[in-house]
Amino acid sequence: MHVAFVSNVVFPFNKGGAEKRIHEIGTRLTDQGHDVTVYGRHFWDGPEETTHEGMTLRAVAPEAELYAGERRSITEAMDFAARSIPPLRRHLGRNEHDVVVASVFPYFPVLATRLASLNTNTPLVTTWHEVWGDYWDEYLGHLAPFGKVTEHLTARTPQHPIAISSKTADRLAAIGPDRTDIQIVPNGIDVEQIRNAPLPDSGHDVLFAGRLIEHKNVDLLLEAFDDVAADHDATLGIVGDGPERDRLESQRDTLTHADRVDFLGFLDDDEDVLGQMRAADVFASPSTREGFGLTFAEAMAADCTVIAADHPDSAADEVIGDAGFLADPNVDSLTDVLGRTLADERPERDPRERAKNYDWDVVATQAEQAYRRAVNGSW
Numbered sequence: 001m002h003v004a005f006v007s008n009v010v011f012p013f014n015k016g017g018a019e020k021r022i023h024e025i026g027t028r029l030t031d032q033g034h035d036v037t038v039y040g041r042h043f044w045d046g047p048e049e050t051t052h053e054g055m056t057l058r059a060v061a062p063e064a065e066l067y068a069g070e071r072r073s074i075t076e077a078m079d080f081a082a083r084s085i086p087p088l089r090r091h092l093g094r095n096e097h098d099v100v101v102a103s104v105f106p107y108f109p110v111l112a113t114r115l116a117s118l119n120t121n122t123p124l125v126t127t128w129h130e131v132w133g134d135y136w137d138e139y140l141g142h143l144a145p146f147g148k149v150t151e152h153l154t155a156r157t158p159q160h161p162i163a164i165s166s167k168t169a170d171r172l173a174a175i176g177p178d179r180t181d182i183q184i185v186p187n188g189i190d191v192e193q194i195r196n197a198p199l200p201d202s203g204h205d206v207l208f209a210g211r212l213i214e215h216k217n218v219d220l221l222l223e224a225f226d227d228v229a230a231d232h233d234a235t236l237g238i239v240g241d242g243p244e245r246d247r248l249e250s251q252r253d254t255l256t257h258a259d260r261v262d263f264l265g266f267l268d269d270d271e272d273v274l275g276q277m278r279a280a281d282v283f284a285s286p287s288t289r290e291g292f293g294l295t296f297a298e299a300m301a302a303d304c305t306v307i308a309a310d311h312p313d314s315a316a317d318e319v320i321g322d323a324g325f326l327a328d329p330n331v332d333s334l335t336d337v338l339g340r341t342l343a344d345e346r347p348e349r350d351p352r353e354r355a356k357n358y359d360w361d362v363v364a365t366q367a368e369q370a371y372r373r374a375v376n377g378s379w
Contacts, residue, residue, distance in 0.1 A: 001029075001034045001035070001098045001099065001368075001371060001372065001375060002034070002035045002037075002096060002097045002098045002099075003026070003029055003034055003035065003036050003037070003097065003098065003099055003100075003101065003371060004036075004037045004038075004039060004088075004091070004092075004096075004097040004099070004100040004101065005022045005026060005036070005037070005038045005039065005100075005101045005102075005103070006038075006039045006040075006084065006088070006100060006101070006102040006103070006109050006112075006113050007019055007022055007038065007039070007040050007102075007103040007109065008040055008041050008061070008066075008076070008077065008080040008106075008109060009040065009041070009043075009066065010022075010038055010040040010041065010043055010044070010057060011023035013043035013044050014043060014066070015270075017129070017187065017294060018103045018105065018127070018129060019103075021103075021127070021187060021188070022038060022101075022103065023053075023055075024188055024190075024360040024363070024364065025188075025360075025363065025364045025367045025368075026038065026055050027053050027054060027055065028360065028361065028364035029364065029367075029368060030053075030054035030055055031054070032368070034368075035056075036054070036055040036056065037055065037056040037057075037058055037091075037096075037097065038055055038056070038057050038058065039058050039060050039084060039087070039088060040057065040058075040059065040060070040061075041059060041060075041061045041062065041063055041064060041080060042059035042061065042062050042063050043063050044057060044059075058087070060080075060083055060084045060087045060088070061079065061080045061083040061084065064076050064079065064080075070243060071139065071140070072105075072106055074106070077106035077107070077108045077109070078108050080108070080109060080112075081108035081109050081111060081112035082112065084109065084112050084113070084116070085112050085115055085116050088100075088112070088113060088116035088117075089115075089116040092116055092117050092120045092122050093120060095120070095121065095122070097122055098122070098371075098375045099122065099123050099125055099371045099374050099375050100113055100117060100122050100123070100124055100125070101125045101126070101127065101371070102124060102125070102126050102127070103126075103127050103129075104126050104127060104128050104129065104154060105129060105130070107150045107151060107153075107154045108150075110124075110126055110154050110157060110159070111153070111154060111157060114157050114158065114159070123160055123374040123375060123379075124157075124158070124159045124160065125159065125160045125161075125162060125370065125371060125374050126154075126159045126160070126161050126162065127162050127164070127185075128161060128162065128163045128164065128168055128169075128172050128182075128291075129164055129168070129187075129291050129292065130168060130291035131151065131155075131168055131171035131172050131174075131175065131291075132147065132148075132151060133148075133151075133171060133175075135289065136148050136151070138214075151175065152175050152176070154176075155172060155175045155176025155177065156175075156176045156177075159177070160181075160183075160370075160373075160374045160379045161176075161177050161181065161182045161183070162182070162183050162184070162185045162367075162370055163182050163183070163184055163185075164184070164185065164186050164187050164291060164292045164315075165184065165186060165291060165292050165315035165318050165319070166184060166315070166318055167291070167313075167314070167315035167318060168291045168292070168315065169182040169184060181379070183370050183373075183379070185363060185366045185367050185370055186292060186319075186357075186358055186363060186366075187292045187294050187297070187358065187363070188297075188358050188359060188360040188362070188363035188364070189294065189297050189298050189301055189355065189358050189359060189360065190359070190360055191301045191355055191356060191358075191359045193271070193274065194274050194277070194278070194298055194301040194302050194355075195278075195301065195302070197271045197274035197275045197277075197278055197302075198271060198275050199275050199278055199279050200272070200275050200276055200279055202279075203237070203275075203276060203278075203279025203280055204235045204236055204237030204262065204276070204279070204280055205232075205234040205235050205236070205280060205281050205282065205342070206225060206234060206235070206236045206237070206280065206281070206282045206283075206284055206338070206342075207236075207237045207239065207276055207277060207279075207280035207282070207283050207284070207299075207304070208221055208236070208237070208238050208239065208240070208283075208284055208285055209239040209240055209273055209276070209277070209283075209285075209295050209299075210239075210240050210285060210287065210295060211240055211241070211242040212238075212240050212241055212242030212243070212244040212245045212248060213242045213243060213244055214244060215287060215288050215289045216244075216285065216286075216287045217286040217287060217288060217309065217329055218238065218244065218248055218286075219244075219247075219248060219251055220286050220329065220330065220331055220334055221236075221284055221285075221286055221334065222236075222248065222251055222252055222255060222261065223255075223331045223335075224331050224334035224335040224338050225255075225257070225260075225261065225338065226255040226256055226257050227331070227335040227339075228335055228338050228339040228342060229256070229257035229260055230256070230257070231339065232339070232342040232343070234260065234342055235260045235261070235262070236260060236261045236262070237261075237262050237264055237276060237280070238261070238262065238263045238264060239264045239265075239266075239267055239273055239276055240265075240266060241265055241266040245263070248263070249263055264276070273298075274298060274302060277298060277299050277302035277304055278302045278303070280299075280302075280304050281304065281305065281341075281342075282304060282305050282306075282307060282338070282341050282342065283295070283296070283299035283302075283304035283305070283306050283307070284306075284307040284308075284334075284338060285306075285307070285308055285309075285316075286307070286308070286309040286327065286329050286334055287308070287309055287314060287316075288309050288311040288313055288314055288329050289311075289313045289314060290308075290313075290314040290315055290316055291315060292315050292319060293308065293314065293315055293316045293319045293320075296308055296316055296319045296320050296324065297319055297355055297358040298355075299351075300320065300323055300324065300351035300352065300354050300355040301351075301352060301355035301358075303351060303352050304351065305324065305325070305341045305345075305346060305347065305351070306320050306323070306324030306325070306347075306351060307324065307325050307326075307327055307334070307337050307338060307341060308320060308324060308325075308326055308327075309326065309327060309328070309329040310326035310327065310328055310329070311329055319358075320347075320351075320354065321349065321354055322347060322348040322349045323347050323348070323349040323350065323351040323353070323354035323355075324347050324351060324354075325337050325340075325341065325347060
């Protein structure tokens with residue numbers, strides 16, 4: 001197959017989850033003899049079209065700032081979408097690609113790709129990492145209706161939709177395509193890399209890793225850890241940064257066992273985060289909004305006992321299955337589950353075995369099968 005990906009961000013020049021997914025799937029497709037082209041912004045040095053790890057990178061827009069303050073830039077997304085239409089139209093019109101895969105967020109590239117593919121035989125596949133719904137109210141405030149309308153419009157655009165979890169698929173079906181038309185291809189991890197990540201000089205018994213934002217509920221984890229620390233000789237490490245950090249550090253300073261809690265900040269090297277997971281016994285993240293929850297899969301591969309929140313907006317239960325524990329997103333429930341895991345209670349299934357389901361080799365095979373179904377008209 002000739003596969004095209006459309007994404008304004010390109011790995012490894014940008015290191016978010018959506019672009020890493022494209023890279024990991026794309027490089028494995030090229031290893032299987034497929035041709036892969038990524039249409040994106042010109043974040044790399046050198047000519048507008050180059051080859052990277054077997055894939056063709058084709059710049060359709062210049063490098064640009066992706067964020068306006070704490071939020072993704074709407075104008076950047078619209079600019080990339082507008083600039084991408086002519087080159088996409090040109091190459092798709094020549095039937096150079098059998099299938100084009102557009103990463104959904106920030107939505108406008110999907111709409112642009114659909115316009116570019118009109119009157120061609122190239123199917124459009126989309127990858128939905130999340131469906132925000134009412135979260136737009138928190139993210140955009142008075143501009144939330146604009147975000148909701150754009151999300152609904154994107155969901156109702158003719159496409160072959162892939163969701164990274166059943167939870168995301170259910171939320172997508174509520175605003176757009178029929179649930180039976182949505183295929184599930186999860187996000188992935190490199191199991192071997194995780195198992196061989198270098199251990200840190202010092203680790204922690206309990207670990208959190210993620211962005212320090214409100215719905216991650218790190219404040220609940222701090223209170224629960226303080227409650228169990230009197231009965232367990234344990235330490236807590238917080239990996240990550242974000243707008244909640246100052247408030248959380250102030251909360252830490254009020255704890256009875258504040259000396260056992262370390263804020264490690266943002267770690268630039270992914271292997272440093274993975275090493276911290278390997279050193280930990282428990283990975284706890286009571287986040288109530290997870291379209292997938294990649295850190296859960298990584299922590300399971302690192303042989304951590306995972307504790308996640310039981311919440312309708314989180315796919316954590318789907319990711320960890322019976323290889324981890326769920327707690328209600330409140331201090332009492334989290335304290336109970338954390339205390340039991342520190343007392344060596346283990347889940348029914350070996351988390352390392354569960355993690356194999358999310359290895360990139362497995363995920364890439366599932367993605368390839370989905371793309372073939374779109375090409376063959378059997379979706």
